[in-house]
Amino acid sequence: MSSIRERNKELILRAASEEFADKGFAATKTSDIAAKAGLPKPNVYYYFKSKENLYREVLESIIEPLLAASAPFNVDGHPADVLKAYIRSKIRISRELPHASKVFASEIMHGAPHLSAEQTEQLNAQAKHNIQCIQRWVDQGLMAAVDPHHLIFSIWAATQTYADFDWQISVVTGKARLDDADYDAAADTIIRLVLKGCEVAEPGASEQVRSA
Structure with missing residues (x-):
């Protein structure tokens, strides 16, 4: 049963x-x-x-993966490894939960009226933690002096677009659905842009302290 x-x-x-x-x-x-x-x-x-409860369940189904995607930030790690894992997790969410991702995006654009105070606090606390990690890496000279807030916003936009704007992507690529290679290429491209743009050295590479 x-x-x-x-x-x-x-x-x-x-x-x-x-x-x-x-x-x-x-x-x-x-x-x-x-x-x-x-x-x-x-x-x-x-x-x-009720329909309201069902809607909240849909939101819950995407909030948990979003929080889980930030797990690499919650342990000590090299910025290159953390950012790679985070970006790949965010792309995976767009691929596996595209509809819930759209619902979440719409909810946020309307001021998050159906999110509970606890959910809002969880999401905000995790985002702030991620931003603090990036700022620490900047302060340690492990990456360029980028604004951590706008770096996180840019990663959100780049990864979530594969769910929230799937119609436009289909029109431009001429594909009804993206395949494994497309999502791998998306993650690889975003990772390359972020790591190169932020001057993040790979683990083990010689790193020089950068001035702000």
Whole structure:
């Protein structure tokens, strides 16, 4: 029974991510979510109680991976290794959770009305921690004197665009869907731009303290 329950919840959550991403919260109908999931409409209410709760579950499904993507910043590591791992994790989220990513982006653009105070604090605290790590690397001469806030913003924009602007990417590339090689190339390109642009030496390479 539990496996059926989890399967149905996953079907509903996936369908809801697509519907909320396409139409937004207000315009999305519970009946459309149920139809896309291939389940009766009462099942949506049985498992999630309300459209609002379901929307919050969709947000939760992307918040946890976003926080997990910052794990490399939470342990001592070389900036090159940390930034590489972070960028690859962010690209992976755009690839594996594109609809939830769009929902999250829309939520943020509207002032995050459905995020809880705890979720907002978690996201802000992690972002501040990441920024402090980058500033420390700058102070230690491990990378150029870039503004850590704008570096993080740039990484967010570069990685999340592969989910939030997938239609434009499809039109420009002529591909209905990007493949493994495309996502690998995206991560490699962003990593190269960040490491070269920020003058981050690879681990083990001779590093010179840079003046600000």
